[in-house]
Amino acid sequence: MAEVEETLKRIQTHKGVIGTIVVNAEGIPIRTTLDNSTTVQYAGLLHQLTMKARSTVRDIDPQNDLTFLRIRSKKHEIMVAPDKEYMLIVIQNPSE
């Protein structure tokens, strides 16, 4: 357990990382470093997108599964790593 905490802490303090959100299977954020409204927005939108992406991947081959999803935009990069029960969202500014 402590390991996971440490890992999350390391991610949060990594260079360029703006925020991290841990979302559970229903799309409800359980842990975040951003403010509430932003968190809720990110969680809701990315949850849907991840479900869709995962559905796409698995539809093509049911034995396959989505490992992670990167959305690179002009300002920063959003990385989503879904799991069976949880989803981790990290927003990083890669060019810093």
Place this chain on the structure above:
Amino acid sequence: MPVTHKTLVKSKQGSNAQSQQKPLAAKTAKVVSKKKDEDDGTEIGEGGDEWMHGKTLIKPPDQLDLTEAELKEEFTRILTANNPHAPQNIVRYSFKERSYKPISSVDQLAVHFFLEGNLLHRDSDEARRQKAKQGLPDEKATVVTETEDEKLETPLQAAGGEEAGDVEEGGGEDGAHSVDSKTGKKEQKLTNQFNFSERASQTLNNPLRERGCQTEPPPRASFSATANQWEIYDVYLEEMQKQEKNKEKAKAVPKKEDDKGKKKLTLVETQSDDLTKVAKVAKIIERMVNQNTFDDIAQDFRYFEDASDEFREQEGTLLPLWKFQYDQAKRLSVTALCWNQSYKDLFAVGLGSYDFTKQGRGMLVFYSLKNSTYPEYNYPTTSGILCLDIHPDRPYLVAVGFYDGCVAVYNLKEERPEPVYKSSSKSGKHTDPVWQVRWQKDDMDNHQNFFSVSSDGRVVSWTLVKSELVFTDIIKLSLVGAVSEGPEGVPPPTMACGTSFDFHKQINYLFLVGTEEGKIHKCSKAYSSQFLETYDAHNMAVDAVKWNQFHPKVFISCSSDWTVKIWDHTIRTPVFIFDLNAAVGDVAWSPYSSTVFAAVTADGKVHVFDLGINKYEAICQQPVVAKKKTKLTHIEFNPVYPIIIVGDDRGYVTSLKLSPNLRSKPKEKKGQELPRGPEVEIAKMEKLLSLLREPENSKA
């Protein structure tokens, strides 16, 4: 009286003033009246004249003057029935004769008056139609029905009279009857407009009652789901797993206690913080974040090929990639490096200290190229690690040799930080630092085993039996050559200190041991006391000895005496000698070429040699660490990727990419495809060796 006659005449005249159709008989009256008109003033006077001259005729002015003879002429008038107005000469065109022909007879009928009447003969069509409309049958029928109706009428009337008292039901029947009678009457006779009575009665309306009941609606919940291909697949998988579990349960019924224990564990897990399940995802994210931060390095690692190598002839460069460091290992030096054979991006770093005065703790750290900021695994140890080896077949088993002489085996799959097996003083641990460990193939009982060499002069084989390490001394290194006897009675130390060893790649029992005295012994597992061969290798301790990966006869050795030497094990003298101007910490053969090897020195430089290109000099000499004081202690080639990792005495591990010149393959002749494989490499080396041997032979 005559006056009245006149007045009458006057009135007549007044009325018929303009008409002159009066016959002659009335003329006199006219004349008289005219005269009267003319002579109003003398009326009274001439009135008598008139009466006297009443019969005198006065001619109207426009009357025909006819002679008397003409007047007497008689005209006969015949009355015929001919129509005077009918035309007498109607002519019709006859197509047959193509001319106009008069019609012989002309219709003489003259219609004086015509008036459309509304009476119909009763037998005419129209009359019949009208009767039918009114519902009356034909005349004959009407006659019969008339009589019948008459008959009906009378009983009806009688019935009506009788049942006049009943109001409701009788009324209903009566109403029916009356309707019938009405229709009957209508068919035959027109209804009597004066005596006709319409009878109606109302039935009893059953009282209507509305009854309803309301139930509580069943609880509703809206449900939506998708049925994708993968969802169906998942469900099937679950089913299968359940079935398998059931089967297993059926088999493993007596293991109830274990189950209970497991149940407890699972309960604890669910109660604890849910974040444990995020571990895997967190790891992935961390790697992604690192990849982003070190994006350019990752790109270089994959794709960068130094283009300037084309201009550099034979020299190459090393491109620095990631740098691995662990906070808690800052004061330790890298004492061992090993790549994992199965997971090509994972490598192990052993940390300890070479300084025998500063012995403290150590650490076993595993890094992955995917995450350069934090190790994948790390195990702190009480004593400094001096060597390690990862099992080639079981990549989760790591054998470690410590400074305090212990050996241990770690299992990466298990979570605990202690080793799975550890040798203790009882179980034959070395009394001196263990300099090298190497895994061997499983023995006949399928136990894993490894060898270790130590400064106490023993080469020991350790076997993992169940939960213990069982040791077997393989060989004891004795000092070769007579040593002057010490003071009387004291036997001179007979054990040499082994500092490195290596097993032959193909010949299993053959191995080399380097000693602190600078000798290399070729030994066999079978012979425990004798060496097969001894080479006077170096003046100082042999730091590393390694067999060539391809050529079965060649091995390399390096030492702190600044030299690197290449040997053919059949020849007692080295084939190549390289002087590197600094103490050589480690040397390693490349996995892709039999003629390429790299060495690290204490002045922070990496030297890469390719004997196929240049037999005397390094093709690359590059300092890789910032501070010149850092000594490079170990070097390893990655089995797959063109990178090397270099460990130094500050605890850093630097990864470098070999430029293309350093990994050159023999040039292809046009049109010919050179066979690539170990044979080629062996041939290459053999060629080199033969070049060197010839002068020897010729000399000899």
